[in-house]
Amino acid sequence: MNVTLRDHRLDDPAQSHLGFIDCDVHPYFRTPADFDPFLSERWREHRRTIGGRSRQGLAKTSLYPRMSPGNGMRGDAWPKDGGPPGSDLGLMREQLLDLFDVRYGLLAPLVGGAAAERNVEFGAAMAVAVNEWQCAAFCDPEPRLKASIQITLEHEASALAEIERRAGDGRFAQVNIPPRGLEPLGRHRYRKILAAAAAAGFPISLHLGGTSGHASTGGGWASFYHEEHPSYVQSMQTLVTSLVCEGVFDEIPDLKVVLVEGGFAWLPALAWRLDKHWKRLRDEVPALKRAPSEYIREHIWVTTQPIEEPERPADMLSTIEWIGPERVMFSTDYPHWDQDDPRYAFKVRLPEDWARMIYRENARALYRLD
Amino acid sequence: MARHVVAAVGEIPPGGRKLVTIRGREIGVFNLDGEFYALVNRCPHQGAALCTGVVVSRLEASLPGEYRLSQPGTMLRCPWHCWEFDIRTGQSWCDPNDIKARTYAVTVEPGEALAKGPFAAETVGVAVEHDYVVLTL
Ligand code: FES
Numbered sequence: 330m331n332v333t334l335r336d337h338r339l340d341d342p343a344q345s346h347l348g349f350i351d352c353d354v355h356p357y358f359r360t361p362a363d364f365d366p367f368l369s370e371r372w373r374e375h376r377r378t379i380g381g382r383s384r385q386g387l388a389k390t391s392l393y394p395r396m397s398p399g400n401g402m403r404g405d406a407w408p409k410d411g412g413p414p415g416s417d418l419g420l421m422r423e424q425l426l427d428l429f430d431v432r433y434g435l436l437a438p439l440v441g442g443a444a445a446e447r448n449v450e451f452g453a454a455m456a457v458a459v460n461e462w463q464c465a466a467f468c469d470p471e472p473r474l475k476a477s478i479q480i481t482l483e484h485e486a487s488a489l490a491e492i493e494r495r496a497g498d499g500r501f502a503q504v505n506i507p508p509r510g511l512e513p514l515g516r517h518r519y520r521k522i523l524a525a526a527a528a529a530g531f532p533i534s535l536h537l538g539g540t541s542g543h544a545s546t547g548g549g550w551a552s553f554y555h556e557e558h559p560s561y562v563q564s565m566q567t568l569v570t571s572l573v574c575e576g577v578f579d580e581i582p583d584l585k586v587v588l589v590e591g592g593f594a595w596l597p598a599l600a601w602r603l604d605k606h607w608k609r610l611r612d613e614v615p616a617l618k619r620a621p622s623e624y625i626r627e628h629i630w631v632t633t634q635p636i637e638e639p640e641r642p643a644d645m646l647s648t649i650e651w652i653g654p655e656r657v658m659f660s661t662d663y664p665h666w667d668q669d670d671p672r673y674a675f676k677v678r679l680p681e682d683w684a685r686m687i688y689r690e691n692a693r694a695l696y697r698l699d
Numbered sequence: 700m701a702r703h704v705v706a707a708v709g710e711i712p713p714g715g716r717k718l719v720t721i722r723g724r725e726i727g728v729f730n731l732d733g734e735f736y737a738l739v740n741r742c743p744h745q746g747a748a749l750c751t752g753v754v755v756s757r758l759e760a761s762l763p764g765e766y767r768l769s770q771p772g773t774m775l776r777c778p779w780h781c782w783e784f785d786i787r788t789g790q791s792w793c794d795p796n797d798i799k800a801r802t803y804a805v806t807v808e809p810g811e812a813l814a815k816g817p818f819a820a821e822t823v824g825v826a827v828e829h830d831y832v833v834l835t836l
Binding site (some may be wrong): 403404405666667668669670672673674 | 744745746747748751752753778779780781
């Protein structure tokens with residue numbers, strides 16, 4: 330469809346982005362040896378001599394390797410010292426934190442391989458190491474950055490211990506679980522971990538990615554990255570559906586879930602569909618006390634990047650209205666290639682109160698910042 | 700409108716580019732097979748430094764499997780979200796009628812003619828025996 334009314338970039342960008350809270354910032358290591366100080370000799374040696382083994386064929390890259398150098402990095406984010414984008418705090422400050430006077434940045438470390446590690450004891454050790462490394466390399470020198478707790482979902486005892494260890498530590502904001510896993514997150518065997526996170530006051534962030542060991546789409550392997558990219562949405566939908574249908578939100582009323590980088594325009598449609606089927610199939614899920622859409626509206630937050638760009642820019646407003654402007658939080662995804670610039674990401678002017686909520690207040694309340 | 704000498708011709712080889720700042724505006728000057736073009740260093744999508752992106756061919760396929768590389772070295776790919784722009788016209792690949800990068804008129808002129816002025820020299824010194832790339836803005 331072609332529509333003539335097109336406003337590709339607001340010429341007079343609102344200043345409401347200044348001092349925003351960025352809900353998706355990616356820190357990287359310079360070399361994998363950066364984790365060594367936080368590993369025991371047993372696992373240091375393991376890392377050096379055996380290394381990570383994930384649930385996919387390609388052990389050292391993502392399920393569908395990205396097209397640009399560095400596996401999908403913003404072209405101008407390479408530090409001069411030759412390290413990978415996201416590894417240089419100085420450049421991160423220059424291109425993101427200081428440039429926009431970012432109030433807080435929520436780190437989403439996609440490193441270390443803890444979550445998908447098949448040797449779960451090594452995974453557990455790597456999770457602890459990545460958590461320590463986030464603090465040492467980023468959050469301690471730059472308190473605006475908040476760490477996300479890495480855990481190994483398939484090693485319950487270590488996951489519970491790690492959540493407990495970080496509870497009350499203001500440097501950590503949430504527990505990070507990749508949406509692609511061995512089983513949907515609502516399954517009973519993950520319940521204790523979700524409950525522990527909620528009890529410790531940590532939201533769960535589902536940042537796209539992870540490796541299930543299965544094809545990334547529900548219908549087989551993708552040929553193109555263009556095909557792979559939207560398939561992340563499927564894993565988000567699966568997890569939202571699983572958490573709702575398994576009654577997790579009734580069992581853990583304090584559980585808060587953030588969908589990071591999975592898009593969001595699909596969420597109202599999923600809620601409609603779940604509501605429709607709930608009316609017909611509720612006997613199967615008698616634990617659900619309310620319509621699925623109500624659990625979603627109450628327990629699910631979304632981050633904006635990669636932002637939807639509807640052909641009629643104003644459609645963004647009704648989309649946000651359906652999700653609830655109090656559940657949408659701005660994110661850049663720095664330093665990835667598809668990151669969003671807070672000045673120009675929205676092609677439609679947001680109502681002032683929505684802008685305040687989306688750029689700052691929702692994240693501040695959710696993560697209890699300040 | 701003023702004319703600005705932005706480079707000596709030999710300074711930007713075919714396939715090369717030079718970033719200049721004219722009246723506060725960052726502009727990329729490109730040499731495509733001996734022809735010079737200039738584009739604003741600002742992507743119309745979200746404002747990335749467009750002229751620092753890689754230059755690629757135009758890749759077309761009439762049917763799956765029938766690929767054709769046309770116009771080698773004419774498309775500029777944004778370093779952020781990879782939108783591509785025709786260096787010669789500023790037209791975007793994704794929406795050529797509606798989305799364009801701003802272009803500027805450039806000519807090649809002999810130093811001899813330029814020596815008579817008027818032009819704004821910026822940082823390029825003019826010698827009568829050389830040719831220069833002149834941008835009008
Ligand atoms: S800023 Fe250039 S493609 Fe997005």
